[in-house]
Amino acid sequence: MVIDSLAGIGRFGVFSWSVATRVVTPYWEIDETARHTWEVASRCAMPVVAVVFPFGMVMALQGLSIFDLFGAQRLLSSLVSVAVFRELSPVLASTLVAAQGGSAFAAELGAMRISEELDATEIMAIDSLRTHVVPRFMAAVIAAPALNVIGCLAGITGGYVTAVWVKGQPSATYWDNLWELTHPADIYGGTFKALVFGVLIGLIACYQGYHATGGAAGVGKAVNDTVVISITTFIIVNYFLTSAMFGAITN
Amino acid sequence: MVTALARIGDFGLFCVRVGRSTFRHRPPIARSIEEAYHIGFRSLPILLVISAFVGTNLALQGYNAFVPLGGQRLVGMFIALAGVRELAPIMVASMVAAKAGTEMASQIAVMRIQEQIDALEVMAIDPHWYLVVPRFVGICLVLPALTMISIFTLVLASYLVSVYQLGLNGPEFIQLASATTRPVDLWYCVLKAFAFGIVICLVSCYYGFTTRPGPSGVGRATNAAVVVSAVVCSLLNYVMSEILFG
Numbered sequence: 001m002v003i004d005s006l007a008g009i010g011r012f013g014v015f016s017w018s019v020a021t022r023v024v025t026p027y028w029e030i031d032e033t034a035r036h037t038w039e040v041a042s043r044c045a046m047p048v049v050a051v052v053f054p055f056g057m058v059m060a061l062q063g064l065s066i067f068d069l070f071g072a073q074r075l076l077s078s079l080v081s082v083a084v085f086r087e088l089s090p091v092l093a094s095t096l097v098a099a100q101g102g103s104a105f106a107a108e109l110g111a112m113r114i115s116e117e118l119d120a121t122e123i124m125a126i127d128s129l130r131t132h133v134v135p136r137f138m139a140a141v142i143a144a145p146a147l148n149v150i151g152c153l154a155g156i157t158g159g160y161v162t163a164v165w166v167k168g169q170p171s172a173t174y175w176d177n178l179w180e181l182t183h184p185a186d187i188y189g190g191t192f193k194a195l196v197f198g199v200l201i202g203l204i205a206c207y208q209g210y211h212a213t214g215g216a217a218g219v220g221k222a223v224n225d226t227v228v229i230s231i232t233t234f235i236i237v238n239y240f241l242t243s244a245m246f247g248a249i250t251n
Numbered sequence: 252m253v254t255a256l257a258r259i260g261d262f263g264l265f266c267v268r269v270g271r272s273t274f275r276h277r278p279p280i281a282r283s284i285e286e287a288y289h290i291g292f293r294s295l296p297i298l299l300v301i302s303a304f305v306g307t308n309l310a311l312q313g314y315n316a317f318v319p320l321g322g323q324r325l326v327g328m329f330i331a332l333a334g335v336r337e338l339a340p341i342m343v344a345s346m347v348a349a350k351a352g353t354e355m356a357s358q359i360a361v362m363r364i365q366e367q368i369d370a371l372e373v374m375a376i377d378p379h380w381y382l383v384v385p386r387f388v389g390i391c392l393v394l395p396a397l398t399m400i401s402i403f404t405l406v407l408a409s410y411l412v413s414v415y416q417l418g419l420n421g422p423e424f425i426q427l428a429s430a431t432t433r434p435v436d437l438w439y440c441v442l443k444a445f446a447f448g449i450v451i452c453l454v455s456c457y458y459g460f461t462t463r464p465g466p467s468g469v470g471r472a473t474n475a476a477v478v479v480s481a482v483v484c485s486l487l488n489y490v491m492s493e494i495l496f497g
Contacts, residue, residue: 050482054489061492062332072320082316083333087308099349099477107470114466166493181319216364219466220357223473227349232297235304242308243416246315 015207019137022130029135036139040101044147047096052089052151056158057166059083064167076163077156077174078181084155085186086193086246091238093147094197097140098230102205105136106226109209110219118210133210137202144198145191152190189245196241197234204230265457269387272380278388279381286389290351291397298346302401305342306408309334314417326419327427330409335432336496339402340440341488344447347394348480352455355386356476359459360469368460383456387449394448395441402440439495446491447484454480 063079109132112118121128156178163169205226212222313329359382362368371378406428413419455476462472 047478047482051485054485057489058337058492059333061497062337065496066325066328066332070320070322075320078319079316082312086315087312095345096478096481099481100474103353103470103474103477107467107474111466111470166497216466216469217357217361220353220361220469220473223470224350224353224357227353227477228297228346231346231349232300235301239304239307239311242311246311 011211012203012207015210016203018129019133019203019206022127022134023138027130029131032131032135033138033142036105036135037142040097040104040139040143041146043104044093044096044100044143045150047100048093048147048151049154051096052084052092052154053158055088055092056080056084056155056160057162059088059155060159060162060167064163064169073169074173074177075181076169077159077178080159080163081156081178081182082186084159085152085182085190086242087190087238089151089155090148090190090193090197091235093151094144094194094201094234095231097144097147097198098201098205098234099227101140101143102201102226102230103223105140105202105205106209106212106222107219109133109136109206110212110222113210113212114215114219129210133206137206140202140205141195141198144201145194148191148194152187185245192245193238193241196237200234200237201230204233261461262453262457265460266453268379269383269453269456272377273384273387276377276380278384282385283388283392286385287392288389290347290386290389291393293354294347294350294397295400297350298343298397298401299404301342301346302339302404303408305338306330306334306405307412309338309405310409310412310417314413314419323417323419324423325427326409326413326417327424328431330406331428331431334405334409335402335428336436336440337488337492339405340398340443340447341485343394343398343401343444344451344484344488345481347390347397347448348451348455348477348484351390352451352480353473353477355452355455356459356462357469357473359456360462360472363460363462364464364469378460383452386456387452390448390452391445394444398440398444399437402437436496439491442495443488443491446487450483450487451480454483 059080060076063076063083064073067073067076067079109118112132118128118132121131160171160174163174164171208222208226208229212218214221309330310326313326313333314323317323317325317329359368362382368378368382371381410421410424413424414421458472458476458479462468
């Protein structure tokens with residue numbers, strides 16, 4: 001049990017190193033990378049909007065009930081922007097990249113593994129990591145920050161809809177305080193987080209698919225494990241990133 | 252467009268069939284309890300980890316948002332509003348969708364492509380009753396309990412961060428958090444959990460039943476199950492919050 005999990009961590013380390021060395025050395029499968037990136041980004045874009053938008057609305061709804069106590073409703077947009085830019089958008093966009101992109105990568109690579117297509121590629125002296133894994137890994141790394149930007153816009157708009165249309169706050173105050181109180185560092189920080197989460201998702205998804213065993217049920221298990229393990233990992237990493245980056249900004 | 256409408260109609264029929272099977276026959280009690288145990292037990296460790304770390308981040312960001320106002324004492328209140336009312340139920344729902352929901356979808360999808368569901372029908376066993384109803388009853392039993400555990404973990408973790416990392420006053424945190432959370436709020440969380448459980452179970456089982464053949468079909472069904480249930484739950488979350496707390 002303990003030995004098994006240690007061996008798994010070691011295999012994952014070796015896998016990550018092999019992927020990393022292929023990312024920095026030619027030859028790059030640019031077309032494949034672009035195709036996978038586009039596929040992930042286009043499949044996640046609508047779900048990201050559909051999830052972050054209501055979260056922005058909910059943040060504004062509950063935030064108002066706090067700021068009502070101070071009579072400081074005008075500061076609402078700064079709470080929404082902090083919550084959305086720093087936490088909600090990177091985390092939720094990455095969750096959906098894991099659920100859509102990561103699980104699709106694990107399913108595709110797992111299906112290739114159990115139908116022995118990956119072995120066939122190796123026999124033809126084609127590096128399967130370079131042709132099949134690296135483009136998918138890079139797709140997750142590129143798509144997560146890009147979707148984070150979409151998520152930020154959706155979240156802020158969601159907050160606006162609740163604050164201005166539903167609760168009747170003045171619209172100009174919302175935008176003015178948003179531009180005034182949001183540090184550029186909030187946006188860079190959130191995007192950097194999404195980038196780190198994308199790296200984790202890409203590695204975990206490709207590892208699970210590449211090492212899938214046991215038929216159709218095994219592919220289902222690899223897909224399932226991908227979503228769960230990558231989300232847990234990046235939520236834990238998120239705490240340390242938040243403490244390191246945003247703790248320093250305020251102090 | 253037409254196919255999307257057809258899918259929605261098909262899903263509606265599926266829900267009607269599940270509903271009818273739930274009430275027409277006695278639900279299989281033993282299997283329901285077994286499913287409840289599986290769903291709860293398998294999701295619990297990961298749920299504890301995620302609740303704890305969402306709690307820590309909520310405290311950190313709440314602190315950062317209120318420092319400009321000099322209102323950092325209100326972190327406890329922020330946790331009670333944002334964490335207890337909103338994040339805990341939806342977070343539990345998305346993790347159960349990611350863990351138990353995908354498991355339901357992939358198990359049923361594998362049964363479908365190996366023609367085990369057809370075999371059930373040949374034996375005159377209603378597959379909705381045998382496969383979906385226990386999962387449905389199980390998830391409805393266990394999701395409110397998981398939500399309560401998650402709320403407890405989240406508040407505990409944010410308390411620890413507030414007091415030991417941010418240096419806030421502990422008793423004041425507890426006092427503000429418990430003054431803000433009315434008992435009825437917890438019941439609303441239970442209500443939300445029920446609604447999310449129903450959505451997750453029906454969506455995941457539906458995608459499992461209608462899978463396309465082959466390993467990639469199973470992967471695709473599993474994938475669609477988690478995304479669709481997460482999206483539907485977060486939309487539903489806003490509507491329920493607006494009605495219950497608005």
